[in-house]
């Protein structure tokens with residue numbers, strides 16, 4: 017760390033401390049541009065999320081960042097060093113957890129860890145200590161001697177992650193690590209990522225589950241069709257939707273009069289409605305909810321149910337792309 | 344280098360655990376040697392399995408020297424001979440029609456011209472049934488005629504009127520005794536030098552070599568299918584380490600399996616392949632050729648299944664063309680193709696070594712195998728990698 021990247025040459029800014037800088041990445045497959053000008057940076061200790069639906073270009077972006085494939089355009093700098101398929105120096109700083117399982121079924125869990133650890137340059141006591149630590153972190157210490165083909169799906173996933181962080185990389189890249197995992201394993205994976213992050217490891221986390229992005233990530237980039245649609249903290253992204261909550265009222269009585277009355281309630285921005293249902297957009301829903309229900313009742317509408325929807329990354333994605341995040 | 348070794352060891356451990364390498368590289372070929380040996384000959388004997396031969400011969404009845412030649416041929420112990428004397432024309436016809444395997448026509452002036460110091464021409468006509476057996480007989484005839492000629496020249500120089508009968512008999516016996524040695528020394532096609540059992544052992548070792556070294560490439564495809572190739576590519580590995588380690592695995596398995604097969608085979612079937620050093624160099628060379636061929640396979644296939652099919656085809660084509668089951672001969676271009684086959688070169692080399700040949704004598708087959716290895720590496724670099732995209 018503290019090594020000046022080539023892009024800093026001649027600038028007055030202090031030497032970069034970025035763990036990762038991605039600039040203008042492009043990857044084409046024939047007619048298809050799978051990744052189209054992606055740029056972002058990750059600071060030390062930061063957990064950065066890449067949130068997007070199937071086929072958005074997450075794995076392709078990661079493959080270029082990890083030096084698996086060459087970019088058609090753009091640059092990747094890891095800890096100040098240029099990355100590409102033959103850049104071994106930059107690769108030393110990376111730990112990759114591929115989307116597809118990448119473990120040997122005919123070796124035991126411990127043998128898998130030892131093998132990859134040796135290739136990363138660990139050996140002797142250092143290797144066996146680190147292997148044991150990781151086995152405990154991923155909860156596989158008691159199954160370490162079993163062939164991994166006899167592991168459950170969740171256990172394989174956890175080992176897949178363990179191998180990526182064995183050598184304490186500066187940047188850990190996780191590509192949809194919880195896909196196809198039961199809720200319990202999923203939770204332990206998320207906890208492990210949180211633990212690593214609190215120890216100061218920088219993490220690049222891709223997912224199409226917005227809950228995971230919200231829970232884990234300091235900053236999130238929303239990616240669709242190969243390009244980043246928006247980037248920021250969760251709150252910054254939510255502000256993009258206007259930061260309003262939606263309230264749906266159902267009931268009977270004079271809904272037209274109620275709609276007119278509610279437009280005058282402070283905090284209410286917009287009221288739509290017909291017949292027995294009214295849809296409102298409001299600023300800070302919880303605080304205005306009581307006034308809305310009484311206002312509707314006073315105007316002659318008896319409310320039978322109320323729904324309040326706070327904006328989340330799903331609504332951000334909908335707002336930005338006009339489609340739902342999940343199909 | 345450390346990384347190469349780590350990768351190679353990991354693969355070897357997987358292969359040993361997998362056990363299919365033992366089945367394909369040792370059990371199956373050994374079983375096949377046993378079965379083929381039971382079907383075609385006695386177990387454990389070193390009988391070359393030569394067929395009896397019918398010879399149609401024409402010679403002047405009164406010619407003492409011509410009679411000596413035929414007697415010698417009949418009395419040698421390598422091949423069973425049925426000798427029918429007839430006129431020259433009948434003898435030729437018999438060979439052509441297949442009634443005889445070979446016709447030997449000794450000119451009427453054979454004895455007199457030998458005595459006068461000149462070398463008469465003995466005509467040999469091979470029929471369709473000609474093979475190793477007739478080659479042995481012909482070499483006996485050639486040997487005996489040469490020696491009679493040499494002895495006559497010596498006698499003429501000494502002023503004697505002719506060869507005494509005892510000398511003629513002695514020369515005949517000598518030539519007959521030397522017959523098998525002659526066939527071993529000539530260094531021709533392998534089947535003429537290795538015993539039947541030897542061909543069996545060498546042939547099966549050559550045939551299954553392709554399967555064994557193929558485990559290297561299969562390992563590479565397995566990395567791709569298991570997703571571990573992506574992980575390896577994200578690691579700080581030196582250039583070409585991944586492929587090199589797979590080649591090393593194929594090479595090590597190939598050398599080990601071929602070595603074990605030759606040793607076990609020669610113990611089981613009582614075959615002597617000659618100098619261990621020469622055999623060792625032959626094994627190292629043929630495994631190099633087979634391993635580099637797998638690089639081409641690696642470029643052309645995408646799945647383990649395709650690799651298996653490709654390897655089976657290559658093993659069969661190279662093995663059969665190399666003479667793993669029976670000797671094969673061609674002419675012109677076909678023969679050239681057969682000659683550059685590394686399995687064929689390997690079996691030829693073992694034949695030469697079994698016949699007592701040293702390193703200089705096996706130079707040609709070794710050159711064939713090493714050039715083949717080099718050519719495969721070059722080709723593998725040129726052709727595009729079909730599997731890389733997957």
Ligand SMILES: Nc1ncnc2c1ncn2[C@@H]1O[C@H](COP(=O)(O)OP(=O)(O)OP(=O)(O)O)[C@@H](O)[C@H]1O
Pocket residue numbers: 045048050068069070071072073074075076077115192224732
């Ligand atoms: N090797 C390839 N050849 C051709 N097209 C490819 C290749 N790899 C990816 N693509 C295409 O590029 C696009 C982006 O794929 P990518 O795998 O990066 O998406 P993703 O965001 O990781 O999706 P998912 O959530 O399903 O994993 C897709 O349309 C995909 O079909």
Ligand SMILES: [Mg+2]
Pocket residue numbers: 074075076115191192
């Ligand atoms: Mg993906």
